Amino acid sequence: MHFSRIHCEILGLPVPGDSSNRDIPLFPANLDQDQDTPHVDSLDRTSRTPLSWAAQRGDGEWCTKLLERGANMFLVDTEGNSALHYSVQARGPHALRALLRHFHAVESYRPSNLNISNNGGWTPLHHAAYYQDDPAFVTLLISSRANINAVTKVGKTPAMMAALCKRPRSLRVLIEHHANLNVTDKNGWNALKLAILNSPADAVCVGLLVGASGVDLSPDQGEDGETVLHFVARKPAVDIFDALKEVVRRKLVDPSERNREGLTAMEVLERSERVLAAKRIGDERLVEGFRELINVSL
Numbered sequence: 001m002h003f004s005r006i007h008c009e010i011l012g013l014p015v016p017g018d019s020s021n022r023d024i025p026l027f028p029a030n031l032d033q034d035q036d037t038p039h040v041d042s043l044d045r046t047s048r049t050p051l052s053w054a055a056q057r058g059d060g061e062w063c064t065k066l067l068e069r070g071a072n073m074f075l076v077d078t079e080g081n082s083a084l085h086y087s088v089q090a091r092g093p094h095a096l097r098a099l100l101r102h103f104h105a106v107e108s109y110r111p112s113n114l115n116i117s118n119n120g121g122w123t124p125l126h127h128a129a130y131y132q133d134d135p136a137f138v139t140l141l142i143s144s145r146a147n148i149n150a151v152t153k154v155g156k157t158p159a160m161m162a163a164l165c166k167r168p169r170s171l172r173v174l175i176e177h178h179a180n181l182n183v184t185d186k187n188g189w190n191a192l193k194l195a196i197l198n199s200p201a202d203a204v205c206v207g208l209l210v211g212a213s214g215v216d217l218s219p220d221q222g223e224d225g226e227t228v229l230h231f232v233a234r235k236p237a238v239d240i241f242d243a244l245k246e247v248v249r250r251k252l253v254d255p256s257e258r259n260r261e262g263l264t265a266m267e268v269l270e271r272s273e274r275v276l277a278a279k280r281i282g283d284e285r286l287v288e289g290f291r292e293l294i295n296v297s298l
Helices: 006-013 050-056 060-068 083-085 094-103 113-115 124-131 136-143 158-164 168-176 191-197 203-210 228-234 238-249 265-271 275-280 285-294
Strands: none
Touching: 006 050, 050 083, 060 094, 060 168, 083 136, 094 136, 113 124, 113 228, 124 136, 124 158, 124 168, 136 168, 158 191, 158 203, 168 203, 191 203, 191 228, 191 265, 203 238, 203 285, 228 238, 228 265, 228 285, 238 265, 265 275, 265 285, 275 285
């Protein structure tokens, strides 16, 4: 990978070359005293800096020292990812905290800098929502004024990422900070549709989305013209039925609504492969559960 000495020390790899001091460990504490180290922003073959590797490993101590030595936290690799993008893939938020401390200490930085996007248009907040169950990552970025409604090149928001990847704790934070849940991607899918149709759906995510203030539960404006009940009928699961009972009880969705094929949600359910397979072995639980759901408001 053509790593520099700093890369190797961070990654725990043998130091390359034949310099006389390659066997002397280089630690964050003695980085300032080491006169033979390469520049802190040296790049490997994929243009990754030592800082980006330290960030991905969650090493806040190394991140702090590299930043003190002038490392640039906004340099990007060949995929457009910065140290911030990598820091939210770590097991803990120590590196992200170190990066954000530095960010807030530099007067010339603006909140918009936190929305640096990679080649796919993903910001660090997209990465955090996609990769992390721990809500600390999205909380730290939102508190630093990252754009909660930034969209990727295919139109996905951080809330969509959390819904897609079944990250209910991160999704809850995004909802509490008023993420726009009605944004649709280039396929016309919003966060709720992604949460339901990305089987198996997560009942907690679905419940959070349908219960959120301001969420649009009107029929899909795409070519199918389907309601949330139609979506669930296509990917039926008893725990998802339970998550929707309150919106049916409050008459926020209409079980009699027909899609553009003229089918109600119940008719869609009865044709679904999952229900047909269950019926063949005498299992009526999905049909009975869905019938209970659509009748809950009666």
